[in-house]
Amino acid sequence: MIWCGLDIATEFSEALSSRFDSTSNNTIAPKPDVFFLCSHSTHSLCLSFIDDCVGGIPESNILTIPDGEEAKSLIICESIFNWLQSNNAQRGSLLINIGGGALCDVGGFCASTYLRGIEFWNIPTTLLAMVDASVGGKTGINLGHYKNYIGTFTQASHIFITPHWLKTLPQTEILSGWAEVIKHGILLGGKAWQQVQQPMPNTNDYQAWLSILQWNIKIKSRIVSEDFEEKGQRKLLNLGHTIGHALESFSLDQGKAIPHGFAVAWGLALESALAISVSTEQETSQDFHQCIKEIVQNLYPPIHFTQSDIPALMNYIRADKKNNNDTLLFSMAFTPGDCRFNIPVAPESIIKVLNDYVGHPH
Numbered sequence: 344m345i346w347c348g349l350d351i352a353t354e355f356s357e358a359l360s361s362r363f364d365s366t367s368n369n370t371i372a373p374k375p376d377v378f379f380l381c382s383h384s385t386h387s388l389c390l391s392f393i394d395d396c397v398g399g400i401p402e403s404n405i406l407t408i409p410d411g412e413e414a415k416s417l418i419i420c421e422s423i424f425n426w427l428q429s430n431n432a433q434r435g436s437l438l439i440n441i442g443g444g445a446l447c448d449v450g451g452f453c454a455s456t457y458l459r460g461i462e463f464w465n466i467p468t469t470l471l472a473m474v475d476a477s478v479g480g481k482t483g484i485n486l487g488h489y490k491n492y493i494g495t496f497t498q499a500s501h502i503f504i505t506p507h508w509l510k511t512l513p514q515t516e517i518l519s520g521w522a523e524v525i526k527h528g529i530l531l532g533g534k535a536w537q538q539v540q541q542p543m544p545n546t547n548d549y550q551a552w553l554s555i556l557q558w559n560i561k562i563k564s565r566i567v568s569e570d571f572e573e574k575g576q577r578k579l580l581n582l583g584h585t586i587g588h589a590l591e592s593f594s595l596d597q598g599k600a601i602p603h604g605f606a607v608a609w610g611l612a613l614e615s616a617l618a619i620s621v622s623t624e625q626e627t628s629q630d631f632h633q634c635i636k637e638i639v640q641n642l643y644p645p646i647h648f649t650q651s652d653i654p655a656l657m658n659y660i661r662a663d664k665k666n667n668n669d670t671l672l673f674s675m676a677f678t679p680g681d682c683r684f685n686i687p688v689a690p691e692s693i694i695k696v697l698n699d700y701v702g703h704p705h
C-alpha cells in the first residue's frame with residue numbers, strides 16, 4: 344500500500360495500530376517487534392515526529408546508521424542483522440525504514456534477507472526516495488565500487504510519503520530528486536511534461552508538492568506493476584541513466600563526485616540528442632532535445648569532461664546492464680510520452696553526442 348498525503352501522523356498511527364490488536368491503544372511501546380532504522384540526519388530531523396505518532400519507541404528498537412552511500416555496504420548490513428538478532432526480531436517482526444534512497448535500499452535489503460524475509464515499511468524523506476527509490480521493490484547494497492550489485496526485488500508492504508520532510512532537505516538534494524521528476528514528465532507527456540517545464544515549487548508549498556508526488560508515484564508504480572523484474576518496459580525508467588551513470592562513475596573516478604540526479608539530468612539531455620540519430624522524425628526530436636537541454640541547463644551545473652575522456656565514458660556505457668552482448672541498448676524518448684526501450688545505438692552516434700557536448704557544454 345502506498346499512501347501519499349499530508350496527515351502522515353494519523354495515517355501511520357492507524358496503520359501501525361491495525362497491525363496490532365485493538366487493546367494496544369495505538370501505542371507500540373510494549374510491542375517489541377517493530378524496529379526503526381534511521382540515518383544520523385533522519386534521527387535528528389524526523390524520528391521525534393514518528394516517536395510522537397507511536398507513543399514512544401524503546402531505544403533498543405532504533406538503529407542509526409551513516410547517511411548516504413556509506414550505508415549501502417556489507418558491514419552496515421551485518422550491524423543491522425546483529426541488531427535485529429540481539430533484540431530477538433523474528434519472522435513476524437517489522438522493520439520501518441526512515442530516510443533517503445540509500446537507507447531505504449539497505450533497510451529493504453536487510454529486511455528481505457533476515458530470516459529469509461521479514462515485513463518492512465518505507466518512510467522516504469528525500470525527494471528522490473519519494474518519487475523513485477522507495478517505490479518499486481528494488482532493494483540493494485553496493486559491492487565495493489559496483490553500485491547496487493547485491494539486492495532483491497521485494498516490495499515494502501507500506502510506503503508513507505509526505506512532502507512534509509522536504510523542508511529540511513538541502514537544495515542540492517531537491518534538485519537531485521527533481522531529475523527523476525523530469526524523467527517521469529518526459530515518460531508521461533501531457534500535463535506532467537508541462538509541469539516539469541515550470542519552476543519547482545517552494546518546499547513550503549505542500550499542496551503543489553503533493554500533486555507532483557502523486558503523479559510521480561503513479562507512473563512509477565504503474566510501470567513497475569506491469570514488469571516487476573525489469574524484463575521489458577520497466578527499462579523505460581532507465582531513461583537518461585545510461586549516459587547518466589557513465590557521467591556519475593567517471594566523475595567519481597576523477598575524485599569529483601556529483602549527485603546522482605545531476606548526472607541523470609545531463610544523461611536525459613545527452614540521450615535526447617542521441618534520439619535524433621535514430622528518430623524517423625528528426626525535426627520533432629530535435630525540438631524536443633532542445634527543450635530538455637534548456638530545462639537541464641537552467642537547473643544543473645555542467646559536468647566537465649574533455650575529448651580525451653570520451654573513451655573512458657564509452658567504457659562505462661559499454662558496461663551498462665541493459666546492453667545485450669556487444670549491442671548498445673538505450674531507453675529513449677522521441678517526443679513527450681513517446682518512449683521506447685531496447686533501442687540499439689551505434690557507438691559512433693554516442694561518441695558524436697559526447698563530442699558535441701565538449702564543444703558546447705552550455
Ligand SMILES: NC(=O)c1ccc[n+]([C@@H]2O[C@H](COP(=O)([O-])OP(=O)(O)OC[C@H]3O[C@@H](n4cnc5c(N)ncnc54)[C@H](O)[C@@H]3O)[C@@H](O)[C@H]2O)c1
Nearest residue numbers: 384410411443444445446468469471472476481508511512
Ligand atoms: N531502489 C531503487 O529503485 C532506487 C532508485 C533510485 C535510486 N536509488 C538509490 O537511492 C540512493 C540515493 O538516494 P537519495 O538521493 O535519497 O540520497 P541519500 O539517501 O544519500 O540521502 C541524501 C542525503 O539527505 C539526507 N536526508 C534524508 N532525508 C532528509 C531530510 N528530510 N532533510 C534533510 N536531510 C535529509 C540523508 O541523510 C543524506 O545525507 C542511491 O543509493 C541510489 O542507488 C534506488
